[in-house]
Amino acid sequence: MFGAQSSDQGxxxxxxxxxxxxxxxxxxxxxxxxQRGEFYLPAAGxxxxxxxxxxxxxxxxxxxxxxxxxILETDCSSLPALSMDSYSNILLLNGKNQDAAVVPVDxxxxxxxxxxxxxxxxxxxxxxxxxxxxxxxxxxxxxxLKVVYVIRYNAAGAVVNxxxxxxxxxxxxxxxxxxxxxxxxxxxxxxxxxxxxxxxPGYVVGRPxxxxxxxxxxxxxxxxxxxxxxxxxxxxxxxxxxGPHRRSPVxxxxxxxxxCTLRLEDAANCSLVLQQLLxxxxxxxxxxxxxxxxxxxxxxxxxxxxxxxxxxxxxDQSCSIPFSLHLEIEWTKYGSLxxxxxxxxxxxxxxxTNSSSLPLLSGGGGSLPVQSSVAFVPVSADALxxxxxxxxxxxxxxxxFFFPFV
Numbered sequence: 226m227f228g229a230q231s232s233d234q235g236x237x238x239x240x241x242x243x244x245x246x247x248x249x250x251x252x253x254x255x256x257x258x259x260q261r262g263e264f265y266l267p268a269a270g271x272x273x274x275x276x277x278x279x280x281x282x283x284x285x286x287x288x289x290x291x292x293x294x295x296i297l298e299t300d301c302s303s304l305p306a307l308s309m310d311s312y313s314n315i316l317l318l319n320g321k322n323q324d325a326a327v328v329p330v331d332x333x334x335x336x337x338x339x340x341x342x343x344x345x346x347x348x349x350x351x352x353x354x355x356x357x358x359x360x361x362x363x364x365x366x367x368x369x370l371k372v373v374y375v376i377r378y379n380a381a382g383a384v385v386n387x388x389x390x391x392x393x394x395x396x397x398x399x400x401x402x403x404x405x406x407x408x409x410x411x412x413x414x415x416x417x418x419x420x421x422x423x424x425x426p427g428y429v430v431g432r433p434x435x436x437x438x439x440x441x442x443x444x445x446x447x448x449x450x451x452x453x454x455x456x457x458x459x460x461x462x463x464x465x466x467x468g469p470h471r472r473s474p475v476x477x478x479x480x481x482x483x484x485c486t487l488r489l490e491d492a493a494n495c496s497l498v499l500q501q502l503l504x505x506x507x508x509x510x511x512x513x514x515x516x517x518x519x520x521x522x523x524x525x526x527x528x529x530x531x532x533x534x535x536x537x538x539x540x541d542q543s544c545s546i547p548f549s550l551h552l553e554i555e556w557t558k559y560g561s562l563x564x565x566x567x568x569x570x571x572x573x574x575x576x577x578t579n580s581s582s583l584p585l586l587s588g589g590g591g592s593l594p595v596q597s598s599v600a601f602v603p604v605s606a607d608a609l610x611x612x613x614x615x616x617x618x619x620x621x622x623x624x625x626f627f628f629p630f631v
Contacts, residue, residue, distance in 0.1 A: 244320045244321075244322050244325075244381065244382075244383065245319075245320050245321075245378075245379075245381045245382025245383045246283040246284075246320065246321060246378070246382045246383070246384070247283065247382060248282075248283060248284045248285075249282050249283065249284070249285065250282065250283045250321060251263045251264065251280040251281065251282055251283070252264035252280075252281050252282075252283055252317060252318075252376075252384070253317070253318040253320075253321055253325065254315060254316060254317055254318065255316045255317075255318055255327055256316065257316075261318070263280055264280070264281045264315070264317060265277060265278055265279055265280055265281060266279055266280075266281040266287055266289065266374075266407050266409055267279060267289065267291055267306070267405065267407050268287070268289035268291055268407065269289060269290065269291040269292075270291075273290075273291060273292045274291060274292060274293070274294075275291035275292065275293050275306065275405065276291070277306065281374075281409050283378075283382070283411070284378075284411050285409075285411075286408075286409060286410055286411060287407075287408065287409045288406070288407070288408045288409075289406070289407050289408075290404060290405070290406050290407075291404070291405060291407075292402050292403060292404045292405070293306060293402070293403045293405065294400070294401075294402055294403075295307075295365075295396070295400070295401050295402075295403050296399070296400055297359060297363070297365050297396070297397075297398065297399060297400075297401065298359070298399070301357050301358070301359040301365035301368075302356070302357055302358060302359060306369070306405075307357045307365070307368045307369055307403075308356050308357055308369065309335070309355050309356070309367070309369050309391050309393060310355075310356060311369075312330075312369060312372045312389055312391060313330055313332050313389050313391065314330075315329075315330045315387075316328070316329055316330070317329075317330065317376075317384055317387050318384070319383045319384040319385070320382070320383050320384070328384050328385070328386060328387055329387075330374070330387045330388065330389050331386065331387065331388045331389070332349065332388070332389055332390075332391070333375070333388040333389065333390050334346055334390045334391075335347045335349050335355065335390075335391050335393060336390070336391070336392045336393070336473075337367075337392075337393050337394070338370060338392055338393065338394040338395075339394075339395070340364075340394075340395050340397075342479070342480065343479075343480060343481050343482055344392070344473070344476070344479055344481055345458070345473070345481075345483065346458050346471065346473050347393075348471075355367050355393065357369075362397075363397055363398075363399075364395050364396070364397045365395065365396050365397070366395050367393045368393060368394055368395065368396050368403065369391055369392075369393060369405065370392045370393065370394040370403075370404075370405060370406070371391070371392035371405070371406040371407075371408075371431070372389060372390075372391055372392075372405070372406070372407050372408070373389065373390045373391075373407075373408045373409075373410065374387060374388070374389050374408065374409045374410065375387070375388045375389075375390075375410050375412060376409065376410070376411050376412070377411075377412050377413070377414050378411060378412075378413060378414060379413070379414045380413070385414045422435075422519050422520045423435055423477065423516075423519035423520075424477075424518065424519020424520060424566075424567065425519060425520050426518040426519060426520050426566050427518060427519060427558075427559065427560075427565070427566025427567040427568060428477040428478070428518065428519040428556070428567040428568075428569070429477065429519060429567075430476075430477055430478035430479070430567075431476050431477065431478065431479060432476065432477055432519065433453065433474040433475065433476055433477075434453075434454050434474070434475045434476070434477055434515055434516070434554075434569075435515065435516035435519065435521060436453050436454040436512035436514065436515050436516070437512055437513075437514055437516075437523070437529070438510075438512055438513050438514065439513055439514060439526065442524070443522075443523045443524040443525070443526060444514055444516075444523045444524075444526060444529050445523070446523060453474055453475075453508075453512065454474070454475045454508075454512050454515060454532075454552075455472040455473060455474050455475060455508050456472065456473050456475060456481055456483050456597050456598075456599060457470060457471075457472060457473075457483045457484065457485060457505060457506065457597050458470070458471035458472055458473045458483060463484075463485040463486060464485060464486060464488065465485040465486060465487045465501075465502060465505055465595050466487065466488070466498070466501055466502075466505075470485070470505055472508060475552065475554075475599050477519075477556075477567065477569075477601070478567075478601050479599075479601075480598075480599060480600050480601060481598065481599050482596065482597075482598040483596070483597050483598070484594055484595055484596040484597060485505065485594075485595050486592045486593070486594060486595070487502070487548070487592060487593045487594075487595050488592050489592065489593065495545075495546065498546055499545075499546050499547070502546055502547050502548075502595065503547060505595075506547060506550040506576075506595070506597050507550065511532075512532065513531060513532060514526075514529040514530065514531055514532065515529065515530050515532060515554075515569060515572050516528065516529055516530075516569070517529060517530050517568050517569050517570070518566070518568055518569075519567075530569055530570065530571060530572055531572075532572050532573075532574055533571065533572065533573045533574065534573070534574035534576070536574065536576040545578040545579060546578060546579060547576045547577065547578050547595075548577060548578065548579055548593060548594070548595050548596070549575075549576065549577040549595070549596045549597075549598075550574065550575070550576050550596075550597045550598070551574075551575040551576075551577075551597075551598045551599070551600070552572060552573070552574060552575075552598070552599040552600070553572070553573045553575060553600055553602060554569060554571075554572045554573075554599065554600070554601050554602065555569070555570050555571045555572070555573075555601075555602045555603075555604045556568060556569045556570060556601060556602070556603060556604070557570050557603070557604050557605040557606075558603075558605040570604065
């Protein structure tokens with residue numbers, strides 16, 4: 226779908242012999258038969274409708290939103306643009322010369338967005354079918370809503386590897402207007418994608434929150450997901466005390482809920498279980514600060530908001546352990562009415578512990594659900610139009626200025 230037959234006959238000889246890509250070159254693809262084409266990234270054309278034949282240029286980060294008018298009964302399972310396979314089953318060429326090597330596009334993550342807007346990462350097995358399907362309720366499931374490519378290259382301009390992250394979701398209605406988002410990011414080999422910004426200056430919905438710890442020089446950010454502000458990744462029958470536990474980053478503007486199950490037979494040692502549950506809910510290296518803007522510099526601590534928490538572990542005979550962690554993030558719109566920017570003003574950690582014995586709290590069962598969640602609360606005041614003050618005249622004239630008329 227996103228490859229087209231192309232030819233190198235019209236290119237200058239020196240360009241054809243150049244092994245790597247140069248800035249602005251359209252990335253090349255190859256299919257299983259060896260037929261070469263170009264790599265396309267859907268984008269809006271003259272209207273908001275998606276144009277699938279929009280070339281992706283080397284070293285040009287691109288982000289686009291476009292829409293498609295769909296008839297679910299016929300398009301759900303047949304339209305390639307809705308399927309994740311159309312964006313993942315791609316073979317890139319590492320250069321534009323004739324003997325360029327093939328670089329497959331790896332699937333780095335698949336996130337399922339529910340009808341309520343919550344997101345959870347899927348564990349995709351080999352050969353698992355994630356193509357769209359029309360359910361009996363009239364809902365088209367597993368539709369590609371967002372596609373993000375991360376393409377790494379070396380100093381010679383050759384593509385080293387490529388990965389794609391896909392957000393799948395649900396759409397309903399006989400005739401619907403589907404909005405899709407596409408993005409291509411180029412990262413030099415050896416560079417760290419984790420330190421990319423999440424807005425300029427305000428946060429962009431769906432981008433990870435920037436978080437870090439305080440040092441003498443300023444704020445320190447890690448490139449590891451485990452050190453970022455994140456939530457426990459939900460999976461079926463996940464045991465709280467038996468890892469490994471996967472985590473998902475907290476995304477701006479995206480409310481989420483996840484959890485795990487605590488078996489009471491493993492909760493005999495209160496102090497040990499207390500610390501283990503805190504590490505599972507918070508993450509092993511819990512950050513102390515969150516950036517107020519999507520591009521807050523690391524050397525300006527005033528642009529970073531501290532994570533407020535009133536929780537202090539207390540050991541007693543009733544074994545008080547945490548069974549719920551909730552992050553309440555307040556944000557506001559900053560700047561002009563024409564171009565407001567999203568700013569985080571506060572973040573509060575709320576941890577609930579058991580107020581009764583664990584067997585009583587579990588209702589007589591052998592397990593207890595433990596939950597982590599995040600909610601974004603807008604606190605922007607209503608915008609008020611501004612008016613200029615009426616100018617005043619403070620003129621002092623000579624007393625006989627109008628003589629002899631007055």
